[in-house]
Amino acid sequence: MSRSTSHSFSRSRLAALAVACAAVSGTLATLPAHPAAAADVAIHDIQGATRISPLTGQQVTGVTGVVTGVRTYGSSRGFWFQDTRPDADPATSEGVFVFTSSTPTVKAGDAVTVSATVSEYVPGGASSGNQSLTELTKPTVTVNSSGNPVPVTTVSAASVPSAYAPQGDPAANGSVNKLPLRPRAYALDYYESLEGQNVRVGSSRVVTASDAYGELWVTVKPHENRTKRGGTRYASYEDQNGGRLQIQSLGALDDFPAADVGDVLTGATEGPLDFNQYGGYTLVARELGDLRQSGVERETTRAQKSGELAVATYNVENLDPSDATFDAHAAAIVDHLRSPDIVSLEEIQDNNGAKNDGTVAADATMRKLIDAIVAAGGPRYDWRSIDPENNKDGGEPGGNIRQVFLFNPDRVSFTDRPGGDATTPVGVTSAHGKAALTASPGRVAPGDAAWANSRKPLAGEFTFRGKSVFVIANHFASKGGDQGLTSQYQPPARSSETQRHAQATVVNAFAKDVLKAQPDADVITLGDINDFEFSGTTQRLEAGGGLWSAIKSLPKHERYTYDYQGNSQVLDQILISPSVRAKKAFAYDSVHINSEFHDQISDHDPQVLRFRP
Structure with missing residues (x-):
């Protein structure tokens, strides 16, 4: 296959990393610090309990949170920020991406107040069938303080449900976009409930080798359909392996590890959870774990016998x-x-x-x-x-x-x-x-x-x-x-x-x-x-x-x-x-x-x- 695609395709680094971007122009204004005004809405109000924001297309003001990651490259420049006062609803994410178009001047740990337009963006376009990504566009940003702790949620084998995805809504041609999220029932709903949040995975086995675009895949479910050599086997259309998670670098490509299947990213890998057209939910790593190589070697078959x-x-x-x-x-x-x-x-x-x-x-x-x-x-x-x-x-x-x-x-x-x-x-x-x-x-x-x-x-x-x-x-x-x-x-x-x-x-x-x-x-x-x-x-x-x-x-x-x-x-x-x-x-x-x-x-x-x- 030439995924081929099946399964080979080529793309530029810019295209590979230009995820979650919107076809709009935004501006970033960093204003002098002053006491934060009371938020008109919180991030969890913007995200809502489905994949589509209940505030899509509306202007929001006074949205507060702490910056968890900054993207300074490609056409998807912007930053993620997260509310430090979560609500009690596990379906509503506390983080969101802010699309700035120009290079942001905020940094991780900054406490900010944002006014912006709520937007829904489909990576890859509507014809791709991809889920919608909630983001803020045309922002005005006030930095209130710096050096604040960055909130984090740990993703682990225990937190990811075994079932992969709900059945789509027949009335919406099978779309799940407007279905209520059930993060304790389905892996995709769980990841969606964390969209835009800062997440951490512990030591995790590599299940797709690193590529030229600063990407690899790990599993947070180490026993899920494990292959003999350390991968995760695709067993059936009903067994999609919810433990798989793409890891992408927020830093320089030269710093990304050259990893093979079976290697392990040891310690913590941490960063915002994004959604892109090249694999869906992606941990955009602000911090990468250390690579421990497994020593997997290329196989050699036996020679045929004279009569074979x-x-x-x-x-x-x-x-x-x-x-x-x-x-x-x-x-x-x-x-x-x-x-x-x-x-x-x-x-x-x-x-x-x-x-x-x-x-x-x-x-x-x-x-x-x-x-x-x-x-x-x-x-x-x-x-x-x-x-x-x-x-x-x-x-x-x-x-x-x-x-x-x-x-x-x-x-x-x-x-x-x-x-x-x-x-x-x-x-x-x-x-x-x-x-x-x-x-x-x-x-x-x-x-x-x-x-x-x-x-x-x-x-x-x-x-x-x-x-x-x-x-x-x-x-x-x-x-x-x-x-x-x-x-x-x-x-x-x-x-x-x-x-x-x-x-x-x-x-x-x-x-x-x-x-x-x-x-x-x-x-x-x-x-x-x-x-x-x-x-x-x-x-x-x-x-x-x-x-x-x-x-x-x-x-x-x-x-x-x-x-x-x-x-x-x-x-x-x-x-x-x-x-x-x-x-x-x-x-x-x-x-x-x-x-x-x-x-x-x-x-x-x-x-x-x-x-x-």
């Missing part, structure tokens, strides 16, 4: 000849995957990458990768693929990503049958009880509407020790456009899965065509499926018993290939036909070399299947 065929899938994330990652990818394939016999590569770009000039060939990309593999001590792989039509397969414009088969000719042979091209569908024939592809390599139903602006599956016929093996390489549509887990709409809409469901149905039908021609055929369907092992997409791939996702042979705490917003999850899969599954000696491995590490060379972990055809 090793088939792998690996998303190399928009690889083109200008990239600096070829040696690292080669080392991953040779040293960590132990040179599989067949490797389905996803996201191989054309020879000039994102340059949008009509180039579609990828021979230079592949030649550079194969040479790097040889230099790393691996075999000289051969390769097969089909060039896509220009800009018809989605992904980065001009990049023309596609799937490619790498194979070791000393161990396996490829059955070449002419006729496959970008638009001609591959078919299946049967002779003497044996299946054969009409074209090898060939593309599966490339004209079907399921593949609009998406990668078309690549089918190939291989021979290992005299036995045929059919491999279908896939890269399904990404999750782009889905509503986030912290969406105002609960449950959030997964609009992107409509296309993946259609894609899965097409691939399932093609696999059944092979099995109809030869019921005991060894069929491998693999790649970046961009969906979970429990998803409707996987169910459609498995429909009728023709295929089965072999990642489900692993213990649950090892089932993940990708890490997104604190959730270790499955996106890459290898599905096997009944004949392969019946071979009790098959072995499956999700080889964790990328998803858990801050210095990853791809956002996906590769998968390897070993079996005896």
Whole structure:
């Protein structure tokens, strides 16, 4: 996935940090200190007991509190302040963000009085489906005193409810924005009841590695769906892991720790609780805990035995000849995957990458990768693929990503049958009880509407020790456009899965065509499926018993290939036909070399299947 998104997207630091901003101009006037006037309203009156302020659009005056954090960068300059005299209602937050537009001159510990306009801002825009953020705009600020204690609320495993979110209001298209908050019942309601407040987490395990934007994720529930290596596994649509919390730096990027999954931020991490479009509730850290490294290392799978065929899938994330990652990818394939016999590569770009000039060939990309593999001590792989039509397969414009088969000719042979091209569908024939592809390599139903602006599956016929093996390489549509887990709409809409469901149905039908021609055929369907092992997409791939996702042979705490917003999850899969599954000696491995590490060379972990055809 190129979240991909699934799960990769790029953004500038300014965009990543410009959260909670409003499209208005504000001014900040720091006036001479004088005794605070009686507040017309308190912060908890502004926040109210729902996600939407009861005072939206109104002018408020005399709002008092202590500054808890100041943001001096990006287009979201401003400060948070908090009332030191809370009310008795756990649903009403005592903190709020003040958007100033210019660099604030207040500092943490200042006692201030603010007059401003109450505003509701949706990070990412209304179409994102995100919750609304209550803030104050066009402020006038009076500093009354300095050096005051900063109030703080501790967030812990005991304070975060097990249930994640309430059902949205059917009368509001499923929105939770105007529902009364129940912070003792739902994790999202609990975090909302702290929106804008200064919060602290104690020693917390990292569950998504730090990135280039001064962000990482921790869990405050250390036993919640813990993976073997220290992450938090996304187990189902009903088990979203409420202990996850994004940590973002209020300071310089250079000061942010380079953390991997399983590391621990020890001591206290403290700062205002914000809401942004890149992960929802975020502790914007004024103080960061110290990093204690866990020593997690990149995994290495075992080598296949002489009679075993090793088939792998690996998303190399928009690889083109200008990239600096070829040696690292080669080392991953040779040293960590132990040179599989067949490797389905996803996201191989054309020879000039994102340059949008009509180039579609990828021979230079592949030649550079194969040479790097040889230099790393691996075999000289051969390769097969089909060039896509220009800009018809989605992904980065001009990049023309596609799937490619790498194979070791000393161990396996490829059955070449002419006729496959970008638009001609591959078919299946049967002779003497044996299946054969009409074209090898060939593309599966490339004209079907399921593949609009998406990668078309690549089918190939291989021979290992005299036995045929059919491999279908896939890269399904990404999750782009889905509503986030912290969406105002609960449950959030997964609009992107409509296309993946259609894609899965097409691939399932093609696999059944092979099995109809030869019921005991060894069929491998693999790649970046961009969906979970429990998803409707996987169910459609498995429909009728023709295929089965072999990642489900692993213990649950090892089932993940990708890490997104604190959730270790499955996106890459290898599905096997009944004949392969019946071979009790098959072995499956999700080889964790990328998803858990801050210095990853791809956002996906590769998968390897070993079996005896």
